[in-house]
Amino acid sequence: MSLFNAYMSLSGATDADVRRDERLAHHTTYRIGGPAGLFVTVHSYAALLKVVSVLAEERVEWVILGKGSNVLAADAGYDGCVIVLDDEFSRIKVGEGGLLTAGAGALLSRVVNEALKAELCGLESCVGIPGTVGGAVSMDAGTRREWIGQRVRDVVTLRPGEGLHRYEASEIEWGYRCTSIPTSEIVLEATFQLERGQKQAIAEDMEARLRRRRSSQPMGRP
Known part of the structure; x- marks a missing residue:
């Protein structure tokens, strides 16, 4: 698994915002949660396909996050990629x-x-x-x-x-x-x-x- 390679591949992805070590406390209604290895906001279907494909190639685990209600995120964070759907999906x-x-x-x-x-x-x-x-x-x-x-x-x-x-x-x-x-x-x-x-x-x-x-x-x- 290579979070770094995934980050480098996705940093230039069209219609996607890619961040490293984004604290999940900023994205959960309980206001708890440590950093996510990758935090990607996708704005289009094409961007989502690219993100999922790259993560599969690099064997990086992923999870979809909405507005973070009823979600308990560990203080230790998530050693994978958190994907948020925006724009075209809204x-x-x-x-x-x-x-x-x-x-x-x-x-x-x-x-x-x-x-x-x-x-x-x-x-x-x-x-x-x-x-x-x-x-x-x-x-x-x-x-x-x-x-x-x-x-x-x-x-x-x-x-x-x-x-x-x-x-x-x-x-x-x-x-x-x-x-x-x-x-x-x-x-x-x-x-x-x-x-x-x-x-x-x-x-x-x-x-x-x-x-x-x-x-x-x-x-x-x-």
């Missing part, structure tokens, strides 16, 4: 028939707000949950009675060395804070099937849920 598109597609790097809060603007209901249970779409889908975020997997129509992942793969929601096992999506794959985007609703009613439901969260959880604190 797009949100509202389609016809109540469909909403969001990239894995999109903030879940943005997705919830876009659904509200489009007068689409179904994601109210996600209001106030920190993190990205990729993380929320990977861990089936939500409450004990409602979870994001209930609204997923399909998920697109990258299988390193193979290419893109699309999962229908029915092909995924959804559990409490877990799914059957292999950790060796990278979630790229998800499409949600939502329903038409009244904007005022959706907003009031979200506000009520936020009040309950604030009363039981220290929102905005490590």
